[in-house]
Amino acid sequence: MLVVQNLNVFHGPIEAVHGISFTVKEGSCVSLLGPNGAGKTSTISAITGVAKSTGRIMFADEDISTLPVEIRIRKGIAVSPEGRRVFANLSVKENLRLGGAYNTANVDRLIAEWFETFPILAERRDQMAGTLSGGEQQMLAIARALMSEPRILLLDEPSLGLAPKIVTQIFEMIKRLKEKRMTILLVEQNATLALRLSDHAYLLNNGLIVADGTAETFGSNDALMAELTGLA
Amino acid sequence: MTLSRSQKRGLVGASLLALVLILIGTIATYFGSKYQLRIVYGSYVSLMVVLALQVFMGNARITNLSHSAFMGIGAYAAAICVTPIAMKKISLPSAPWGLNAFALDPVTSGVIAIAITAIIALLIGLILVRLSGIGATIVSLAVLVIVHSLFLYRTDIFKGNQAFFGIPQVFTLTSAIIIAVIMVYVVRGFKESRWGIALRASADDEISAAAMGVNVHRLRLLAWVLSCVLLAVAGIAYSYYLGTISARPFYFNHVFLTLAMLILGGMRTVTGAVLGTFIISFGLEWVRWLETGPTILGQKFPEVLGLSGVVLGSVIVLIMALRPGGIMGDREIEDFILKNTE
Numbered sequence: 001m002l003v004v005q006n007l008n009v010f011h012g013p014i015e016a017v018h019g020i021s022f023t024v025k026e027g028s029c030v031s032l033l034g035p036n037g038a039g040k041t042s043t044i045s046a047i048t049g050v051a052k053s054t055g056r057i058m059f060a061d062e063d064i065s066t067l068p069v070e071i072r073i074r075k076g077i078a079v080s081p082e083g084r085r086v087f088a089n090l091s092v093k094e095n096l097r098l099g100g101a102y103n104t105a106n107v108d109r110l111i112a113e114w115f116e117t118f119p120i121l122a123e124r125r126d127q128m129a130g131t132l133s134g135g136e137q138q139m140l141a142i143a144r145a146l147m148s149e150p151r152i153l154l155l156d157e158p159s160l161g162l163a164p165k166i167v168t169q170i171f172e173m174i175k176r177l178k179e180k181r182m183t184i185l186l187v188e189q190n191a192t193l194a195l196r197l198s199d200h201a202y203l204l205n206n207g208l209i210v211a212d213g214t215a216e217t218f219g220s221n222d223a224l225m226a227e228l229t230g231l232a
Numbered sequence: 233m234t235l236s237r238s239q240k241r242g243l244v245g246a247s248l249l250a251l252v253l254i255l256i257g258t259i260a261t262y263f264g265s266k267y268q269l270r271i272v273y274g275s276y277v278s279l280m281v282v283l284a285l286q287v288f289m290g291n292a293r294i295t296n297l298s299h300s301a302f303m304g305i306g307a308y309a310a311a312i313c314v315t316p317i318a319m320k321k322i323s324l325p326s327a328p329w330g331l332n333a334f335a336l337d338p339v340t341s342g343v344i345a346i347a348i349t350a351i352i353a354l355l356i357g358l359i360l361v362r363l364s365g366i367g368a369t370i371v372s373l374a375v376l377v378i379v380h381s382l383f384l385y386r387t388d389i390f391k392g393n394q395a396f397f398g399i400p401q402v403f404t405l406t407s408a409i410i411i412a413v414i415m416v417y418v419v420r421g422f423k424e425s426r427w428g429i430a431l432r433a434s435a436d437d438e439i440s441a442a443a444m445g446v447n448v449h450r451l452r453l454l455a456w457v458l459s460c461v462l463l464a465v466a467g468i469a470y471s472y473y474l475g476t477i478s479a480r481p482f483y484f485n486h487v488f489l490t491l492a493m494l495i496l497g498g499m500r501t502v503t504g505a506v507l508g509t510f511i512i513s514f515g516l517e518w519v520r521w522l523e524t525g526p527t528i529l530g531q532k533f534p535e536v537l538g539l540s541g542v543v544l545g546s547v548i549v550l551i552m553a554l555r556p557g558g559i560m561g562d563r564e565i566e567d568f569i570l571k572n573t574e
Binding site for chain 2: 045048050069070072073074079081085087088089090091093094095097098099101102108128144
């Protein structure tokens with residue numbers, strides 16, 4: 001579904017990612033793991049087209065690396081950004097509506113579905129999203145991304161800054177998405193949690209992929225796990 | 233076309249505001265003295281300016297200081313087109329490009345004035361929308377100064393500080409009420425439209441909005457040009473009523489006055505724009521009366537020149553300190569009568 005080849009990502013003159021390659025198969029969940037500043041979020045930004053990059057990004061057998069952001073979204077890429085980043089001064093409903101801006105025919109039906117899935121969002125539909133709790137904001141961010149009915153969902157640090165109990169809820173939600181065969185590229189610092197859901201994982205450090213393998217290979221490699229969990 | 237729930241609420245809100253505008257205008261028309269009519273007319277023109285300002289500032293959240301200049305461009309362009317040739321031969325004897333050799337009807341002149349303002353807005357907007365925050369505001373300030381300088385020094389076209397007279401006075405208070413009501417619908421409609429939502433989202437978080445396919449620059453440019461077109465309409469309404477314009481009313485004092493109106497009411501809402509305009513318009517009349525040293529209950533008060541400026545400045549300082557979202561914050565008028573959940 002998504003094939004990234006030799007990707008370099010730039011922020012102005014700084015190169016944050018140096019020629020990485022990875023693949024996400026249809027219906028699978030792949031994690032990009034690694035510490036702060038490893039280049040995980042930069043990689044996500046390059047796939048959506050927000051950050052400048054060189055190299056090839058193939059999506060559904062088509063090179064999308066030169067297409068503008070809105071075309072990539074129309075083709076079925078959606079992102080739930082790092083740090084939740086809901087639009088604080090828009091209502092819950094407006095946030096969802098914006099997520100479905102390129103999917104206008106189904107917006108009302110999808111909003112109704114999400115309100116059924118998360119009754120708390122329905123209750124707060126006219127509230128400014130900035131007044132929601134962290135967990136509610138994360139749910140909203142993921143729901144907003146799914147409003148475009150994407151073929152691949154890019155999840156950037158969904159556990160960041162949330163209480164452990166809430167993190168469990170969010171990962172339950174991701175698990176349900178996976179069961180529905182949603183293709184997911186998951187960026188996480190919390191490797192233990194991410195590996196539980198992932199079919200395959202890549203470890204990034206300083207803009208390079210330093211290891212990759214199935215969740216099992218990562219789990220059985222004590223040295224790698226020690227590095228990932230920060231116990232090294 | 234089906235309307236979303238927030239769009240339906242917007243329609244209710246705009247209609248309520250329209251009712252208020254029609255009510256105030258009707259009372260003034262039937263009971264106001266000639267002087268009071270002028271004050272009320274002035275407040276409706278201010279309202280047009282503040283509504284126009286809200287389109288850009290309220291949705292893109294970029295402070296604009298050039299709005300009075302665009303109002304001036306609209307006013308002068310219409311005035312030059314509509315003023316009779318005989319009049320222009322006297323007031324603009326050395327006008328270039330045959331500007332004093334033609335005259336058009338008020339409607340055509342208005343359309344031309346709007347088109348000219350829109351083109352200038354588009355050219356300036358192409359630069360301005362790429363900047364955000366302070367950068368954009370400074371550019372808008374520079375535009376204000378440039379336009380004002382042109383008004384002042386091209387006396388052969390604009391007459392500078394002297395009055396540009398002889399504009400046919402074709403507007404009445406009723407015309408201003410109708411225009412203001414239409415503007416309320418346009419401005420609220422924009423706020424609740426797909427573009428309005430996307431623009432407000434980009435003001436919250438430019439990068440996230442971009443990641444969702446929002447083209448921030450294009451939307452800002454759209455709001456900017458729409459705002460300037462509405463400002464041109466305000467300028468036309470101003471000149472078509474007074475019959476006389478000069479460069480001074482389109483400069484700092486006016487920028488400051490209308491900005492205070494928007495900030496007081498709350499720039500994020502259309503209701504705030506209307507409320508702030510009327511509070512300051514009518515409040516300032518009262519302050520001006522205090523300035524003259526009136527006698528109240530037998531007590532003679534001293535004359536305090538410049539009180540209105542102090543009051544206006546204090547309003548901005550107090551609102552910024554105590555209630556940065558203005559009186560209305562995020563609430564529109566219909567929020568007081570409609571339930572929040574269906």
